[in-house]
Amino acid sequence: xxxxxxxxxxxxxxxxxxxxxxxxxxxxxxxxxxxxxxxxxxxxxxxxxxxxxxxxxxxxxxxxxxxxxxxxxxxxxxxxxxxxxxxxxxxxxxxxxxxxxxxxxxxxxxxxxxxxxxxxxxxxxxxxxxxxxxxxxxxxxxxxxxxxxxxxxxxxxxxxxxxxxxxxxxxxxxxxxxxxxxxxxxxxxxxxxxxxxxxxxxxxxxxxxxxxxxxxxxxxxxxxxxxxxxxxxxxxxxxxxxxxxxxxxxxxxxxxxxxxxxxxxxxxxxxxxxxxxxxxxxxxxxxxxxxxxxxxxxxxxxxxxxxxxxxxxxxxxxxxxxxxxxxxxxxxxxx
Amino acid sequence: xxxxxxxxxxxxxxxxxxxxxxxxxxxxxxxxxxxxxxxxxxxxxxxxxxxxxxxxxxxxxxxxxxxxxxxxxxxxxxxxxxxxxxxxxxxxxxxxxxxxxxxxxxxxxxxxxxxxxxxxxxxxxxxxxxxxxxxxxxxxxxxxxxxxxxxxxxxxxxxxxxxxxxxxxxxxxxxxxxxxxxxxxxxxxxxxxxxxxxxxxxxxxxxxxxxxxxxxxxxxxxxxxxxxxxxxxxxxxxxxxxxxxxxxxxxxxxxxxxxxxxxxxxxxxxxxxxxxxxxxxxxxxxxxxxxxxxxxxxxx
Numbered sequence: 001x002x003x004x005x006x007x008x009x010x011x012x013x014x015x016x017x018x019x020x021x022x023x024x025x026x027x028x029x030x031x032x033x034x035x036x037x038x039x040x041x042x043x044x045x046x047x048x049x050x051x052x053x054x055x056x057x058x059x060x061x062x063x064x065x066x067x068x069x070x071x072x073x074x075x076x077x078x079x080x081x082x083x084x085x086x087x088x089x090x091x092x093x094x095x096x097x098x099x100x101x102x103x104x105x106x107x108x109x110x111x112x113x114x115x116x117x118x119x120x121x122x123x124x125x126x127x128x129x130x131x132x133x134x135x136x137x138x139x140x141x142x143x144x145x146x147x148x149x150x151x152x153x154x155x156x157x158x159x160x161x162x163x164x165x166x167x168x169x170x171x172x173x174x175x176x177x178x179x180x181x182x183x184x185x186x187x188x189x190x191x192x193x194x195x196x197x198x199x200x201x202x203x204x205x206x207x208x209x210x211x212x213x214x215x216x217x218x219x220x221x222x223x224x225x226x227x228x229x230x231x232x233x234x235x236x237x238x239x240x241x242x243x244x245x246x247x248x249x250x251x252x253x254x255x256x257x258x259x260x261x262x263x264x265x266x267x268x269x270x271x272x273x274x275x276x277x278x279x280x281x282x283x284x285x286x287x288x289x290x291x292x293x294x295x296x297x298x299x300x301x302x303x304x305x306x307x308x309x310x311x312x313x314x315x316x317x318x319x320x321x322x323x324x325x326x327x328x329x330x331x332x333x334x335x
Numbered sequence: 336x337x338x339x340x341x342x343x344x345x346x347x348x349x350x351x352x353x354x355x356x357x358x359x360x361x362x363x364x365x366x367x368x369x370x371x372x373x374x375x376x377x378x379x380x381x382x383x384x385x386x387x388x389x390x391x392x393x394x395x396x397x398x399x400x401x402x403x404x405x406x407x408x409x410x411x412x413x414x415x416x417x418x419x420x421x422x423x424x425x426x427x428x429x430x431x432x433x434x435x436x437x438x439x440x441x442x443x444x445x446x447x448x449x450x451x452x453x454x455x456x457x458x459x460x461x462x463x464x465x466x467x468x469x470x471x472x473x474x475x476x477x478x479x480x481x482x483x484x485x486x487x488x489x490x491x492x493x494x495x496x497x498x499x500x501x502x503x504x505x506x507x508x509x510x511x512x513x514x515x516x517x518x519x520x521x522x523x524x525x526x527x528x529x530x531x532x533x534x535x536x537x538x539x540x541x542x543x544x545x546x547x548x549x550x551x552x553x554x555x556x557x558x559x560x561x562x563x564x565x566x567x568x569x570x571x572x573x574x575x576x577x578x579x580x581x582x583x584x585x586x587x588x589x590x591x592x593x594x595x596x597x598x599x600x601x602x603x604x605x606x607x608x609x610x611x612x613x614x615x616x617x618x619x620x621x622x623x624x625x626x627x628x629x630x631x632x633x634x635x
Contacts, residue, residue, distance in 0.1 A: 061464075066491055068487035078460070082392055082442065113435060114425055117425075
């Protein structure tokens, strides 16, 4: 039995399944029920991911909070340390700036400092991604920044099945997991299995096979890489596309295995140009597989500026399908 | 409720423990700096004696040796953790500022001023969900009282009706900065009351007052499932960290609450309690010292 669901619908269904099967799961965030103190119809979150949860499981388990990220993220951390399984929503990943101590120093370190005697079944869900005119403070992609903190696991799903499956794996992990969902992909629909099976953390997905060049990308950049691969195939250049799905721990083995065949690597990412996810993938491949590469490993990222607002400015800021095609052409003709 | 003699006995043990840790630090047996809780013992023992772990959970600041002990954590394992020894409660991964004994109801202390306060909201949420009349208690100082994390959490606890007791230990000093200088408005209780939370004062120099206020306020939080905040006036009898040599300390005069309490007790009982406390602290710190430094193999 398969069902066509959007990423938002798959996430919503996974929440329902998790809350039904595990009474310790609580969902915490701003406006996730909506209209608190006013009544009226449930909002179900800004992107509809938490729709229907409060009506079914009650407001003691689906908790609207004041706009106080430090307090409610910290509450999630403390609740996970004492036996609950909280799924905490930070509405936009840009807001981690407000509560970074609770992520950097509390969530990330508690398990280590307990000598691993405490489990931290905490999931933090948030968004990422530019392209919808949300401006500099609602559009960043901070997966690389978060993945650089020892103790945090980070995932970026790009399909409905992966979004649901990674959420289920995240809540089972003894470590805190941050899931970044691309705002532009919530409406992306695909077939899913009825039970939305768990997707193991740390396992990449081979999206497309090819012999000439390997592209690594997540979320919207993965979609663009797939389109670029189609265009290149028409000209006889075969691109292998890998979706790491988990940023930390990175499935470097899957990328190395691919590069062994293609001998070329391009990472396309919405994260920062300096010290970002793209750099980490390139470093991992270069140090382990330098001998495999026949051209310099490359990255395509936005320039080193905040996300601009105007439609044309924002479009120019993001790596485009054309940018990917051009970069691969350069790599192919470099030798 | 416990007697003044019991309070004296437990407080004296924590005091002796801290003094033995100080001796060990001076002898070079502690990896970093230690922040002693001397002066706050009566408040901490009085409140913790109303609690029972793991149903109730406590979080504390960087100055939390006494809280971990007051909740019943193993003194040798705590001393070993402070000194980076093999038998440390977290095998020396955490150390003096990151003590964790959740099975005893001491969830965690913290290296970031005020960060332990939101964590206690989580413990309170768990207690509320488990519905076993458990509560969470978070201790923080007047320095942390100016952190946003604390304001946010007081507000959150009121909005969500969490069984969470805030204990503001006002020792008049945030590191080396006086509370008069650092606080807009000198009355921290009034500030808290603005959030719509029940408040109470505790005189940390008066053992009987500590016991009475602790019993009342813990009962209030437990029975009503609502937050409350205590401001406890306490001295800080050492530097920000042990061994600090700074001029400002000469301007911070304080009497010793344990001495006040001792004066109210019979000489015989008092001497016996003090000598037992000294011996127990001596043994705990001595046993920890003998364990040898934690090794990488033993901690991984």
